Amino acid sequence: MTETQRKIGLVVCLVTIVLAVLDTQIVSAVTVPIVRDLDPDHGVEKIPWLVSAFSLASAAMLPLYGKLADVHGAKHVFLGSLGAFLTGSALCGTAPSMTWLITSRAVQGLGAGGLMSVTMVVIAQLVGPGEKQNKGVGTGGIVAGGGIAVGPWLGGFLADHASWRWAFYVNLPLGIAALATAVVVLRLPRPAATTRSIDYAGAGLAAVFSTALLLVTEWGGKQYAWTSPQVIAVALASVTALGLFLRRQFKAAEPILPPSLFRIPELRLGFAVQGLMGAAMTGAIYYVLVYLQLVRGITSSSAGLYLIAMAAGIMTIGLVTGRLTERGWSERTFVISGSVLSTAAFLLLATTGTHTSLWQLRAALLLVGLGFGQLLGQLIQLVQRSAPRDQLGVATTSIRFFQTLGGALGAALFGTLLNRLYDGPGDVGSLAALRGTDRTAGMTAYVSALDTVFLCGAGVMALSLALALRLPLEKGPLGPVHHLRQARRSPV
Numbered sequence: 001m002t003e004t005q006r007k008i009g010l011v012v013c014l015v016t017i018v019l020a021v022l023d024t025q026i027v028s029a030v031t032v033p034i035v036r037d038l039d040p041d042h043g044v045e046k047i048p049w050l051v052s053a054f055s056l057a058s059a060a061m062l063p064l065y066g067k068l069a070d071v072h073g074a075k076h077v078f079l080g081s082l083g084a085f086l087t088g089s090a091l092c093g094t095a096p097s098m099t100w101l102i103t104s105r106a107v108q109g110l111g112a113g114g115l116m117s118v119t120m121v122v123i124a125q126l127v128g129p130g131e132k133q134n135k136g137v138g139t140g141g142i143v144a145g146g147g148i149a150v151g152p153w154l155g156g157f158l159a160d161h162a163s164w165r166w167a168f169y170v171n172l173p174l175g176i177a178a179l180a181t182a183v184v185v186l187r188l189p190r191p192a193a194t195t196r197s198i199d200y201a202g203a204g205l206a207a208v209f210s211t212a213l214l215l216v217t218e219w220g221g222k223q224y225a226w227t228s229p230q231v232i233a234v235a236l237a238s239v240t241a242l243g244l245f246l247r248r249q250f251k252a253a254e255p256i257l258p259p260s261l262f263r264i265p266e267l268r269l270g271f272a273v274q275g276l277m278g279a280a281m282t283g284a285i286y287y288v289l290v291y292l293q294l295v296r297g298i299t300s301s302s303a304g305l306y307l308i309a310m311a312a313g314i315m316t317i318g319l320v321t322g323r324l325t326e327r328g329w330s331e332r333t334f335v336i337s338g339s340v341l342s343t344a345a346f347l348l349l350a351t352t353g354t355h356t357s358l359w360q361l362r363a364a365l366l367l368v369g370l371g372f373g374q375l376l377g378q379l380i381q382l383v384q385r386s387a388p389r390d391q392l393g394v395a396t397t398s399i400r401f402f403q404t405l406g407g408a409l410g411a412a413l414f415g416t417l418l419n420r421l422y423d424g425p426g427d428v429g430s431l432a433a434l435r436g437t438d439r440t441a442g443m444t445a446y447v448s449a450l451d452t453v454f455l456c457g458a459g460v461m462a463l464s465l466a467l468a469l470r471l472p473l474e475k476g477p478l479g480p481v482h483h484l485r486q487a488r489r490s491p492v
Helices: 003-025 031-038 043-072 074-093 098-115 118-125 137-161 171-185 200-219 229-251 259-263 265-294 300-305 307-326 331-349 358-386 389-421 428-433 436-468 480-489
Strands: none
Touching: 003 043, 003 074, 003 098, 003 118, 003 137, 003 171, 031 043, 031 098, 043 074, 043 098, 043 118, 043 200, 043 389, 074 098, 074 118, 074 171, 098 118, 118 358, 118 389, 200 229, 200 389, 259 265, 259 389, 265 300, 265 307, 265 331, 265 358, 265 389, 265 436, 300 307, 307 331, 307 358, 331 358, 331 436, 358 389, 389 436, 428 436
């Protein structure tokens, strides 16, 4: 590929990442008009499936996408996932019923799983002669983080000023242009002719495990009690599928998630840190938005604007770390720094009260962005640099897989903790209906419980820091600490 083709290919990848990430956030803001239009009588009962169908399908496909990219080439898998995503978007926009919409969201999720993972493999392969390996991958992680932060605002804007169908139609012009451009421009390395098989049985077990686990986190404590037969049955299915999956991976000739990857310290620790980050990041975004709307009475679209501070932090630190990485700073340095800043951000959020300055909240979100921005970009680069070349796809999709599972578990655990800690009138679900002194007491109790949740988020990121410190030192320039040590050793 020429330099111009590589730059165009990178833009195509970034556009598809933005589209996929936005659709994980945007729908939650347009659920009310969707229900009002498609099923005003019973649509509210089906709202959780609008989000779940997308996330379940996306997570279930991640392990398989990585193996397909390694065996058949990243370009083909990228084009296929983009095509599935656009098909699902078109079907969602034309949906005449809730059942149609939920099914179409699942189709859309099947494609989005590839766009949020295989796209990173494509970016890693868009490397010109003499350029540093994995250049541009950090940019993809930063753009994904920005999309996570901006998504709720865009969803709120569409909910207030346009038809809900545009939450899906907006994907089509950019997506079709990206698909056509990718077909013409992308010229990626093809895997050598091989007889490597694909462990479809392992992929199926991974899909069952992740789907059942996500259902437990979606249902537990919300639609059903944690001790209900439904939640217990799905939890048992998840544990059983996990056991069978692990057994399969040690016996399969070409495992979908090779156990050998976990013998590499950078991958083993990188996956763990990514999972912890997913749990903490989900809690930060969700509970800050809930606090703004519930406690401070801010509309959904206006609350989303506060996440611009977080997006600004992610983008800014992405530019800085990109420059410093080119000068020899290591991914390890930034993973440690990002964990420190994220821990500090949660500690600041834990001081939130019912009348805390909103500028303090913006400052905390900016700090969240500065911390997570380093982790989003550098963990992907760390994993891709350390993975065997013939397992680049599996390693890249695995880090996204662990982030998804971490996010689901974090949301469930934080939500359960909040409900247990709340000791005000009624329960958390009835807070919006409280009035007078009951509302004052309820909001005070809610914020007190929320502060404890944020403290737990700080604990999660402190654990991330402990793991990051165990990452091996690179052989080569590692930033200021390395240079200082080298200077002390120098006879001059």
